[in-house]
Amino acid sequence: MIGVGAKPKQYSNVLDKPLSRGRQEVSLSAFAFLFSEMVQYNQTQVDNIAELERRLEAAGYAVGARVLELLCHRDKGNRRETRLLGILSFVHSTVWKVLFGKVADSLEKGTEHEDEYMISEKELLVNRFISIPKDMGSFNCGAFVAGIVKGVLDNAGFPAVVTAHFVPMEGQQRPRTTILIKFAEEVLRREARFS
Amino acid sequence: MAPLAPRSGDAVFANVERVNAELFTLTYGAIVRQLLTDLEEVEEVNKQLDQMGYNIGIRLIDEFLAKSNVSRCVDFKETCDVIAKVGFKMFLGVTATVSNWDAEGTSCSIILEDNPLVDFVELPDTCQGLNYCNILSGVIRGALEMVSMKTEITWVRDMLHGDDAYELRLKLLKQVPEEYPYKDDE
Numbered sequence: 001m002i003g004v005g006a007k008p009k010q011y012s013n014v015l016d017k018p019l020s021r022g023r024q025e026v027s028l029s030a031f032a033f034l035f036s037e038m039v040q041y042n043q044t045q046v047d048n049i050a051e052l053e054r055r056l057e058a059a060g061y062a063v064g065a066r067v068l069e070l071l072c073h074r075d076k077g078n079r080r081e082t083r084l085l086g087i088l089s090f091v092h093s094t095v096w097k098v099l100f101g102k103v104a105d106s107l108e109k110g111t112e113h114e115d116e117y118m119i120s121e122k123e124l125l126v127n128r129f130i131s132i133p134k135d136m137g138s139f140n141c142g143a144f145v146a147g148i149v150k151g152v153l154d155n156a157g158f159p160a161v162v163t164a165h166f167v168p169m170e171g172q173q174r175p176r177t178t179i180l181i182k183f184a185e186e187v188l189r190r191e192a193r194f195s
Numbered sequence: 196m197a198p199l200a201p202r203s204g205d206a207v208f209a210n211v212e213r214v215n216a217e218l219f220t221l222t223y224g225a226i227v228r229q230l231l232t233d234l235e236e237v238e239e240v241n242k243q244l245d246q247m248g249y250n251i252g253i254r255l256i257d258e259f260l261a262k263s264n265v266s267r268c269v270d271f272k273e274t275c276d277v278i279a280k281v282g283f284k285m286f287l288g289v290t291a292t293v294s295n296w297d298a299e300g301t302s303c304s305i306i307l308e309d310n311p312l313v314d315f316v317e318l319p320d321t322c323q324g325l326n327y328c329n330i331l332s333g334v335i336r337g338a339l340e341m342v343s344m345k346t347e348i349t350w351v352r353d354m355l356h357g358d359d360a361y362e363l364r365l366k367l368l369k370q371v372p373e374e375y376p377y378k379d380d381e
Contacts, residue, residue, distance in 0.1 A: 022217055025214065026213065026286065026287050028212040029255070034219065034251070037226075038222070038225075038226050041226070059225040099215060099218045
C-alpha cells in the first residue's frame with residue numbers, strides 16, 4: 001500500500017506537470033496493434049478509399065499539431081522555424097527522429113514545381129505490417145504520417161497539401177513511401193519576400 | 196528437451212523492437228478523439244474502446260506466448276502475476292502490481308502507477324464518464340479468453356478522475372474447459 005507521505009503528487013492541471021524528456025518507449029507491437037485497430041475502425045466508417053485516407057490524415061493531423069508544440073517547448077527553447085527550409089528540415093530531422101527513431105531517408109525538392117517537396121522513407125513505420133489488398137489499389141496508410149506532417153506545417157504557419165504515395169523501387173520488393181508536400185501560394189510569396 | 200524457462204518481462208522488453216512512447220500516446224489520443232466525434236455518447240466510446248482492446252487482445256496473446264516462454268499457469272493467481280509483471284512490461288514497458296485478492300482467489304486488482312496511455316491527457320468536463328484507458332481492460336479480457344478464461348474487468352481507480360493510481364478489478368467468471376475440435380483417432 002502507498003503510505004500517506006509517499007502519495008504521488010496530484011496535478012490539477014496537465015500544464016502544471018513537468019514536461020517529460022521523451023525517453024520512454026513501448027514495444028513496436030503495441031503501436032502496431034493499436035494502429036491496425038485504428039485503420040480497421042476507420043474502415044467501418046467509410047465507403048471509399050479517399051474517405052478512409054482523409055480520416056487517417058485527420059487523425060495524424062491531431063498528432064502533428066501536438067508534436068509541434070511539444071518539440072518547440074522541449075527541443076527548441078520555445079522557438080519555431082519561420083523559414084521554409086528550416087521547417088522542412090525540422091520535420092525531416094527532429095520530428096522524424098522523435099517519432100520514428102531515425103531521420104527520414106531523404107528530403108528533396110520537386111523538379112517540376114517550385115512549391116513541391118518530398119520526404120521519402122524506404123520503409124515507413126506505419127506501413128511495415130500492412131499489406132494492401134488488390135481491390136484497395138492506391139490506398140496508403142502513410143496518409144496518417146502525411147497528416148502528422150500537415151499538422152506540424154499548418155500549425156507552424158506553413159499551410160500545405162500533404163499526400164502519401166507508394167513509389168516502386170528497382171531491385172526492391174516493397175515500394176518506398178513518399179510524402180509529397182505542396183505548399184500554399186502564400187508560403188512561397190512570404191519566403192520570396194524574406195530572401 | 197527441457198521446457199524453456201519463462202523470461203522476465205524486462206528481458207523480453209529489452210529484446211523487442213521499440214518505439215517512442217509519445218507516438219503511441221498521441222496516436223491513442225487521436226483514436227479517442229475520433230471516437231468521441233463519431234459516437235458522441237461517452238458510454239458508446241467506452242464500449243468501442245473495449246471492443247478494440249478485445250480485438251487486440253485475441254491477437255496479442257500469440258505474440259505474448261511466443262516471446263515470453265510462459266507456459267500454462269497453475270491458477271488465476273499466477274495468471275494475474277504474469278499479466279502484471281511480464282505482460283505490461285513486455286508491451287508497454289511498465290510494471291503493474293497485483294493486490295486485494297478475495298478469499299476464493301477469483302478476483303484481484305491490478306494497479307498501475309505509470310501509464311503510457313495518458314501523458315498529456317486531461318479530461319474535459321463533458322467527458323467525465325469516459326474510461327480513457329478502456330482499451331487496456333479490453334486487451335486483458337480478449338487475451339485471457341484465448342487461454343480459456345472468461346473474465347470481467349472494471350475500472351476502480353483512474354488518475355484522470357483524480358485518484359492516486361490506476362486500478363483494474365479482474366474477476367474470473369468461468370474457466371472454460373478445453374475442447375479439442377477433433378478426436379485422437381481421426
